[in-house]
Amino acid sequence: MDYRESLSTGPEGSMQAHQVSHFFSAVDVARRGRWDDDALRQLAHLAIPEGLLGPRGNLVRADVTLAQARWYLEGLVDYAAFEQDESLRFGRLALQLWQALVAQNPQIPRDELHEVALKLATVAWSEVRARRIRHRARMTLDTRRTLWFRELDPRCYLCGYKFTAGARDRFLRRSRSPLTPPPLVDFTRPRTKERHLLIEIDHMQAVAEGGTNELDNLSLACGWCNIVKGRRGSIFDVDSRPIGMLDHPTLGWLSVPQPMWVLRIVSMRGRCEHPSGCSANLANSELLVAPYSSRGALNPANTLVFCGEHDPWKDERLISRTLVV
Ligand SMILES: [Zn+2]
Ligand SMILES: [Zn+2]
Structure with missing residues (x-):
């Protein structure tokens, strides 16, 4: 069968065995000859086959x-x-x-x-x-109050994390008490430092990209997301490899995803992807990442977004913060 015919017979978006093995032959040649122009040329002319990037293909x-x-x-x-x-x-x-x-x-x-x-x-x-425009806005207490009280259920707009009462009091300058990170943390989004728990003001469109200091460009973000986002705008603004490895108490050795992948996938998807048609989204729930192929590494081609209730890693997600990289 012609290779184009085989393409048209499969369900849309599903992968074509033919095309995939052809593609990986080229990858194999290019990997072995990474510094060899001829080996790379063959790969450069191939597009990655449909379906290989999983549910995150467009991103x-x-x-x-x-x-x-x-x-x-x-x-x-x-x-x-x-x-x-x-x-x-x-x-x-x-x-x-x-x-x-x-x-x-x-x-x-x-x-x-x-x-x-x-x-x-x-x-x-x-x-x-x-x-x-290098300056960052000086956020007055008035701005802070406006941003806080305009939300019914104030959460990080990037990950859905619900701010603690202690963080609220610090943000509204009602208290200066330190915040203590919890003993157990999500290893894909480890909030291990005080700043990770704080409420910060984020420019939804970065100042460096033309964003202003007007209220409609400002949102509340948790410190973890705000640090990770920084001036980055793309999953390719970080290394293309996992950030490290972790010896998980029950799952064994795992690759730890780049925080920017977690942040960007969660905030772009913005809702739970459980097939039940769950209504959890960033406005009402913290959203979590778990792998699409359960034994695969969490990377931009293998990540789904879930709410706490549908989290396939419900029992594995939280681990002692001393284990986190
Ligand atoms: Zn967040
Ligand atoms: Zn859900």
Whole structure:
């Protein structure tokens, strides 16, 4: 059977055995010849087969595409000079982009490249402008109160964690008592330090990406999420390997996922994925990650989101914080 025919016979999104073994032959060659151009060339022309990235396929593809687009733009014009020298304007950026495009594509008519350069410059300029705004808002007590009291059930908007009364009192400056991390922690989201439990104000759109200090761009986040998010925006803004390993008391040796994967998958999905059609979401529940293939490592291709009630790791999730990496 022709390989394209076999593609059309399977259920949509399911993997095609043919295509997968062909793909992994190329991966095998490329892995063994990682520093060999010919070995890599074969792999570079293959797209990853449909279905291989599991339920997170769109997120993984979108994030890698954004990273590639950023490298392309910054490879045409380094933003550093524009970030440092505020006298450099949009026109200069557009001109430099156009010149870079003309140099790279001498066969394309210059007026066509003009249009492209303008499009690219618009995207690049919003990044440059944003990087120039270095300041973080000074959050007054009034802002804190507004953010706290506008929620009926204040939770971290990124993971759904319900803030403790102690954290609330610190946030509203009613108390200065230290917060003690619990003895048992979720090993995929270990809140082992006081700051992890605190309530922080997060810019939903980062200041560095043009976000403002207006109330509609501000949300409450737990310290853990806020630290992990930082200025990162993509699962590829961290190492592509797990952060470490853990000798779990009942599950044995496990890979510990990158905190940014956990954060991004939970906040993008935003709800429990249990097949019962559960209504738990970030506004009413803390959401947790568990593997899609139960014996596989938790990584962006193998992660599902659950509420506490449907958590397949209900009995395994919490472990002594002394065991956590
Ligand atoms: Zn959180
Ligand atoms: Zn659920």
